[in-house]
Amino acid sequence: MTVPASASIHLPAPEAMADAQLRGAACVWCAAPLGTDLGIDLGEQRVAPATGAAFSWFPRECVDALACSARRAAR
Template structure:
């Protein structure tokens, strides 16, 4: 399954960036009901880093066009 494009980091809340909330809908994530979307490179100002976005099973299971709406 193709993962839809992720939102831009500046558009996300702190819990979404930390992986505590779904990167798309913002719902708090519960152990066992989380989809790890993998390590993503991030450039924040002059620092290079990685972030590890996660999604709820509902959003991760939707086709890309539905998730983005």
């Protein structure tokens, strides 16, 4: 059995992300747009906020970690 990548990665809080990041259309770290065949799937995540309904989000990250880090630093 493989462990999802997200099990070993501390993901940012979904409340601080844009809709595109929650849908997996943008990198969870640097917010760069990701095409349908680009990015690394970090697995479906479930959130049960203190108020409101529970929801799923679908984080993905850039394949090129160095470029992603540079974009993050530039923000």
